[in-house]
Amino acid sequence: MxxxxxxxxxxxxxxxxxxxxxxxxxxxxxxxxxxxxxxxxxxxxxxxxxxxxxxxxxxxxxxxxxxxxxxxxxxxxxxxxxxxxxxxxxxxxxxxxxxxxxxxxxxxxxxxxxxxxxxxxxxxxxxxxxxxxxxxxxxxxxxxxxxxxxxxxxxxxxxxxxxxTGLRDEVRPVDVDERECLHPALLAEMLAAVREVDGGAVAELVGRAGSGRRTLLTQLATALGLTPIQLDAGSGVRGVRAARLLDGVGIVAAGDGDVVATDAERLTFVACESAPRAADDTIRLRWDIPSPTAAQRRRLWAAASVHDEPAAVAEWDLTPGEIAAAARAGLAADRVLGGRVRAGSLSTMQPLPLPYSWDDLIVAEHVGAALERLLVEVRLRTEVLDDWEFRRLVPATSGITALFAGPSGTGKTMATQVLARELGLDLFRVDLATVVSKYIGETEKQLAAVFDEAERSRILVLFDEADALFGQRTKVQDAHDRYANIEIDYLLQRLDSFGGIAVLATNRKSDLDPAFLRRLRTVVDFVSPSATERLRLWRSALPTHTSHGVAVTEELDHEWLATHLELTGAEIKTIALGAAFDSREAGRLISLDAVLEASRRELGKRGAVLRVAAPARVDTEVAS
Incomplete structure (x- = not known):
């Protein structure tokens, strides 16, 4: 020197x-x-x-x-x-x-x-x-x-x-690779815009973590003939001066609430999930990075891994970062992706088991037909919307939201479990206790996380007791009414843009806001089972023998039970389980008397009394 x-x-x-x-x-x-x-x-x-x-x-x-x-x-x-x-x-x-x-x-x-x-x-x-x-x-x-x-x-x-720059970890020159540009049209638009700016400007690229924001900004810097410099949000003046000394452009990864130091005379690139706070009055240009298409996701997988492609790559709304992480896991890619889903919004959702198949579901004929129709729409939505170009009719959303309405115990939750199993989806139920908040804006924030996760992942979301969230808007008389209506308005807007699969279940359909019904693709009205359906339910709940041939019931007249006891499917299951425990304790097979005694207890829950006038006659009346 x-x-x-x-x-x-x-x-x-x-x-x-x-x-x-x-x-x-x-x-x-x-x-x-x-x-x-x-x-x-x-x-x-x-x-x-x-x-x-x-x-x-x-x-x-x-x-x-x-x-x-x-x-x-x-x-x-x-x-x-x-x-x-x-x-x-x-x-x-x-x-x-x-x-x-x-x-x-x-x-x-x-x-x-x-x-x-x-x-x-x-x-x-x-x-x-x-x-x-x-x-x-x-x-x-x-x-x-x-x-x-x-x-x-x-x-x-x-x-x-x-x-x-290695003396601290806040400034790191980026190794430019030759990876494919997933969004060439967006890159060209950004390139034209920043070239028109004279002096300092901030180019903000908004998207979720791992969506390829920094990669696209690196490609933008390269197209401008500048050296891309990766900066931490807290690098401040040091980051700006490093970009100048390296004759490059700083690419800052900013989180919510971060204050990004910008160069008043030169370019600064910011990758963020939401707009960061500005440290000055520099010109700001903002774009949203789109999600990669199924074809792009498959190309990313093929470039990153030699293993067979998991089904999630084509079917889930994965980010390039998630695909890269799964590719590094090799044969454990499916488990890595599944773990990502379960780590996403479990604070507001509960996983439900899927023990039932289509044969286990006993519902009215019109209900079964509606469910089959719903299955067809989910399975063929990509072919109809994209291959046949019917997305023009629903440009804002490709999601499917169904309403299951009907009395308690008629099979709404079970039908949802069957649908998820038939579609090969994980089922999560929204926990209303953690979603609904007394604090202004928190309910919408929690619901946004639920909808976002449902759109991105291979899951089916169940909103049980949906009338608690999707109730009717009321006349504004105080601040509480105003904010309650804001929540409902948010849900209406979110359903319009929802791209996932969700089921809303309620036993009070009349309490729902009419605007919701217009936005629902499918409405299935569950009804109490008829005598024919009750017969199938009794035979399913009280078989004569186990799968190993062990006798469990006496000679029960299932047709008589179906004719004289007007019960829902859930009530029949509860009665069968109660009679089984009573009979096992008594050391005998399940008898008609045990079934009737369990029926009295179950009907008592809703204020009904079971009277037996004769062994062949059973009457039910509501207790006064």
Whole structure:
């Protein structure tokens, strides 16, 4: 480093001049006082100063630092003293010698003035580029004798170190690869926009984590002929100056609430999930990154893994980051993706088992037909909407939301479980206790997470007791009514753009807001089972033998039970289970008496009384 050697020679000339002066006057205290009151500088010190300035001007790193950060000549001279002492700490002993002390002296503006022969008061202050770019900072008050500390990163840069940004983990040059650009049209639009801006601008790319925001911004930087520099949101001024020194553009990954330091004169790229807080009034350009298509996701998988493609790659709304993580898992990719789903919104959803098949579902004929129709729509929606181009009729959404309405115990939840199993989907039930909040805006926030996860993942979402969320809007009489209506309005808007699969179950259909019914693709009205359906339910609930041939019931008249006991499917299951426990305790097979006794208990739950006039006659009346 020729500039550092030149600074050393300049310091040596000062030392030589000091020694010469002292040798001429004997080094007495009188001479020291005379030196303070009437300093003299030998002619060859001026030559050393000129040599040092020339060496700095010829150095590539110094030229880059001065031009990129708009340093004045005084800024550069002061920084040269600081950098020289940082790179060669022995020079602090020289400063102490020149200051007539026996100990090393940290560089201060006063020592800088001594080395460079500045006029009084010419040293850099708080408004200087050195301070503004945090190249060095005073260790104390802004006084001429206050020591300054040099930023080690800048010193390493001036020393010619190539990996100077590695001194901290907030600034990292990006390795540009040749991966496919998933969104060429968006890239072209962004490129045209930033080229039109004169001066500083912030290009914000909004999307969820792992969606490829930084990759696309890296491709944008490359297209502009700039070096992409990955910055942490907290890198602040250091990040901006690093981008300038590397002749690049900073790519900042910002979270909610982060304040991003931007360059008022140059470009800054920001990858965020929502708009970050602006640190200044710089021009801001914003785009949303779209989700990759099924074809793009499959190409990403093929490029990242040699293993067979999991079904989720084509069917789930996965991000490039999630596909890359699954690809690294190899044969365990399915488990990695499934774990991601279960880690997504479990705070507001509960997984439900899928023990039932289509044969286990006993419902009215019109209900079964409606469910089969719903299965067809889910299975063929991609072919109809995309292959046959019917998406033009529903451009805002490709999701399917169904309403299952009917009395309790008629099979709404069971039907949902069967649908999920037939479709090969995981089933999650929304926990209303954790979704509904008394705090303004929290309910909408929780529901947004539920809808987002349902859209992205291979899951079916069940809103049980849906009337609690999707109730009718009321006339606004107070603040509570106003905010309750806001929640309902949000749900209406979200259903319009929902792209997943959801089932709303309620036993109070009349309490739902009429606007919801218009937005539902399918409405299935569950009814209490008829005698024919009750017969199938009784035979299913109380078989004569187990699957291993062990007898469990006496000769029961299932037809008689179906005819005389008007019960729902859930009630029949509960009665069968109760009779089984009673009979097992008594050490006998399940009898008609045990079934009737369990029926009395079950009917008592809803205030009904079971009266038996004769073994062949059973009457039910509502208790007063």
């Amino acid at each position: 020729q500039w550092l050697e030149a600074i050393r020679r300049l310091a040596a000339q000062h030392v030589a001049a000091q020694r010469q002066h002292w040798s001429m006057n004997g080094g007495s205290i009188h001479a020291a006082i005379d030196e303070i009151l009437a300093p003299t500088i030998a002619d060859d010190i001026g030559e050393a100063e000129a040599e040092a300035r020339a060496a700095m001007a010829a150095d590539v790193r110094w030229h880059r630092l001065v031009s990129a950060l708009d340093l004045t000549a005084r800024d550069a001279e002061w920084l040269a003293v600081l950098a020289a002492c940082e790179l060669d700490p022995r020079l602090t002993r020289v400063l102490g010698y020149l200051d007539d002390t026996a100990v090393p002296t940290a560089p201060s503006p006063a020592s800088g003035a001594l080395v460079w022969a500045w006029a009084p008061g010419e040293w850099p202050g708080p408004a200087s580029a050195v301070a503004r770019w945090q190249l060095a900072t005073p260790v104390g008050a802004w006084q001429s004798t206050t020591p300054w500390a040099m930023d080690a990163e800048i010193a390493a840069f001036l020393a010619g170190r190539d990996d100077w």
